[in-house]
Amino acid sequence: MESDKKIAVLIDADNVSDRYIKYIIAEISNHGIPTYKRIYGDWTTPRLSSWKKVLLNYSITPIQQYSYTIGKNATDSALIIDAMDILYSGNVDGFCIVSSDSDFTRLAARLREAGMYVIGMGEKKTPTPFISACEKFKYLEVLASVTATAYEAKVKKAEKLEDVQEGMASIDELIETIRVIVTETSDDNGWAFLGEVGKKLNKRYPDFDTRNYGFAKLTPLISSLKQFQIQSRKSSHPHITHTYIKNR
The missing domain is CATH 3.30.420.610 (LOTUS domain-like)
Known part of the structure; x- marks a missing residue:
């Protein structure tokens, strides 16, 4: 059953607001069981401070990734590497990639090539290639709008x-x-x-x-x-x- 799938939830903190977190977790429960819950970003920066307040409440593990070079998205690389490690562990049936960034298009496609169930979540600004690479895609604004x-x-x-x-x-x-x-x-x-x-x-x-x-x-x-x-x-x-x- 779909609701029995073990799903790795990987969140790009650089491209997702913390106000969506409860809707993200609620929607995941409709598709499976979140066995990994990780969020990626440079936690030394003030702009992610609002995320820090909700991580414990939802048992999400923050992954520190320093921005060593201006203009390079180190967060994307860390998320992609972790996703492949989790894939090869054989412990999950699918992935939920939470981001509005097209940089994850190839990752979504690669995970599906490996037989994984891939859900994407992002805002309306999410580029079409990333949406199309996912098996299912959910707009965060819609999930958050009303019951x-x-x-x-x-x-x-x-x-x-x-x-x-x-x-x-x-x-x-x-x-x-x-x-x-x-x-x-x-x-x-x-x-x-x-x-x-x-x-x-x-x-x-x-x-x-x-x-x-x-x-x-x-x-x-x-x-x-x-x-x-x-x-x-x-x-x-x-x-x-x-x-x-x-x-x-």
């Missing part, structure tokens, strides 16, 4: 999905992609299993998250779109229901 309950309250008041963050797929682009996926995966009657549609969306858009569009789950998001039909079917197990989608 799932607040999202659903927001949806009830809105008739259209117009409040999409820059860098995410537009709702029109998303609808067109879903149409294509449904066509590719549907049965002879045009019905496609929604779970499979969701998996393919995540593969095509590593940053896809229903919360980006104001919904806590995929089914409510699809139900809000007039371009699709939704159908629930009972499975062979009495307490399990499968959801299917069809293009109108």
Whole structure:
């Protein structure tokens, strides 16, 4: 199960604010168990002082990396070396790289080549190459914005999905992609299993998250779109229901 994965959480303190930490840890729990929690930076500098106050509360190990040369990012190098050491230890199933820096693009790609599950987390300014190199990518602003309950309250008041963050797929682009996926995966009657549609969306858009569009789950998001039909079917197990989608 995904929630049983052992994940190494590596945070670039130079590119992430401490105000996101509780959302980072909460989101990781949806994907697996954080077995390594390390954060990288020059802890002798005043600008990282706010991080020092939260490290103990979340049991995160600070890794000291002095900036020996101006203009060279020593923090990136330390994180990358540690990531490869952890990979070769064979103790984890995946990595969460928390940064908005494109310098970690090759690292994410290399870890995936080794069969690792790679989640990226960063702000909206994160370059596309790093996002695409990850299996999944989460925007920190979205994770921190509101709770799932607040999202659903927001949806009830809105008739259209117009409040999409820059860098995410537009709702029109998303609808067109879903149409294509449904066509590719549907049965002879045009019905496609929604779970499979969701998996393919995540593969095509590593940053896809229903919360980006104001919904806590995929089914409510699809139900809000007039371009699709939704159908629930009972499975062979009495307490399990499968959801299917069809293009109108």
